Amino acid sequence: MSKGESTKTAILDEATELASLVxxxxxxxxxxxxxxxxxxxxxxxxxxxKESLQVQVLQHARDRFTDVVMRPTVATPRGxxxxxxxxxxxxxxxxxxxxxxxxxxxxxxxxxxQEGPVxxxxxxxxxDKLESLTMIVGTAVSEGHFRDDVDPEQFGYELEGIVLxxxxxxxxxRDGRAEERARRAFDRLVDDCRPVARSA
Amino acid sequence: MSKGESTKTAILDEATELASLVxxxxxxxxxxxxxxxxxxxxxxxxxxxKESLQVQVLQHARDRFTDVVMRPTVATPRGxxxxxxxxxxxxxxxxxxxxxxxxxxxxxxxxxxQEGPVxxxxxxxxxDKLESLTMIVGTAVSEGHFRDDVDPEQFGYELEGIVLxxxxxxxxxRDGRAEERARRAFDRLVDDCRPVARSA
DNA sequence: TCAAGAACCGAACGATCGTGCTTTTATGAG
DNA sequence: CTCATAAAAGCACGATCGTTCGGTTCTTGA
Numbered sequence: 001m002s003k004g005e006s007t008k009t010a011i012l013d014e015a016t017e018l019a020s021l022v023x024x025x026x027x028x029x030x031x032x033x034x035x036x037x038x039x040x041x042x043x044x045x046x047x048x049x050k051e052s053l054q055v056q057v058l059q060h061a062r063d064r065f066t067d068v069v070m071r072p073t074v075a076t077p078r079g080x081x082x083x084x085x086x087x088x089x090x091x092x093x094x095x096x097x098x099x100x101x102x103x104x105x106x107x108x109x110x111x112x113x114q115e116g117p118v119x120x121x122x123x124x125x126x127x128d129k130l131e132s133l134t135m136i137v138g139t140a141v142s143e144g145h146f147r148d149d150v151d152p153e154q155f156g157y158e159l160e161g162i163v164l165x166x167x168x169x170x171x172x173x174r175d176g177r178a179e180e181r182a183r184r185a186f187d188r189l190v191d192d193c194r195p196v197a198r199s200a
Numbered sequence: 201m202s203k204g205e206s207t208k209t210a211i212l213d214e215a216t217e218l219a220s221l222v223x224x225x226x227x228x229x230x231x232x233x234x235x236x237x238x239x240x241x242x243x244x245x246x247x248x249x250k251e252s253l254q255v256q257v258l259q260h261a262r263d264r265f266t267d268v269v270m271r272p273t274v275a276t277p278r279g280x281x282x283x284x285x286x287x288x289x290x291x292x293x294x295x296x297x298x299x300x301x302x303x304x305x306x307x308x309x310x311x312x313x314q315e316g317p318v319x320x321x322x323x324x325x326x327x328d329k330l331e332s333l334t335m336i337v338g339t340a341v342s343e344g345h346f347r348d349d350v351d352p353e354q355f356g357y358e359l360e361g362i363v364l365x366x367x368x369x370x371x372x373x374r375d376g377r378a379e380e381r382a383r384r385a386f387d388r389l390v391d392d393c394r395p396v397a398r399s400a
Numbered sequence: 401t402c403a404a405g406a407a408c409c410g411a412a413c414g415a416t417c418g419t420g421c422t423t424t425t426a427t428g429a430g
Numbered sequence: 431c432t433c434a435t436a437a438a439a440g441c442a443c444g445a446t447c448g449t450t451c452g453g454t455t456c457t458t459g460a
Contacts, residue, residue, distance in 0.1 A: 004407065030447075105309055110310065164365055185358045202428090241438075
């Protein structure tokens, strides 16, 4: 890797961390330059504009999400175990991924009303994730782990809700039982998808 | 109401609307002054600082939430109907309350890592809402609508998840079926709380 | 080793930020 | 209608914003 690429990677690492704390919009060239010990202009030379920097930060975070969540997930046995692995890694990503919490959650509520490349990139990432999740759940259905009438998209919607609630409870409310609550909600969700009628 | 109070109210109305679009942090005195047709200094005279403005915007939104969600909710019959009313009004609040979506959701992910009065106010509002919700659900239990072993706090957590997922799906993904999905999730949540064993 | 080119810096730009003053204008009680 | 007071404007401040450019320092391949 050339010098330029390595510093750019370092910048994006720092930028992602910083953005998770102050938001993609709150991120400024000046503070980022100070954090990376570069001059403003020296840093800026790596990007065409601030907007481009924001988009690249999102892509950078997306690559990491693929590495630490998606790839290990699809390497586990298909069906329910894979669904569970995905959930586990997703929750862990939110807790320990970045200092300021999941950057996609932060950016989503910040840019959901601001048309442009940043929003587009967010939507793309989210659509991708939802698509993967739908397939993973669909497989759990076809494997017989989940009932035939389980709607993978509805499952994805509800799983997203659990993860968002976890993020909210943990980061804003600093609820120590956030993760335990998320697990309980997840178990209930999975339980309602099982083929056999529940104990009654 | 004196002139001063009425303009201040108008400022806060506009500020809340604007903040829902660009975030509490993205809100600036200049743009807000332009939107209210006031001079920067004329507007600023109503507040001690920008931080104070942000806090008062949150309090303003909170008052409105109390009016359009909480008050009608506690006026409906206790138990499950009241739980349902709360959910309905909460969802409606998010869809139609402000142009840029629920300002609390936006501000939560923006300020969850920034210590200070704004964060404190957010936590206070959230704790209040959660407390009310817990009582409403608790009543549904004591009325016999929900099972005895239903955990109201867990219920609140999961309901918050559904609402957050709805916000996410609707605002970022512009999913037209967001509300329908939220209702399905809610029905499942309530269904799992019912005393009688389900059809089996 | 040495030149070509990449990487980085320093300084500056116009704009806008939040925040103080002082002055003008509007309000409303007597 | 008058006049004390409240409300809004005008102007300016230092700081920081994103961005540009010309020059300096470093990397790297031949």
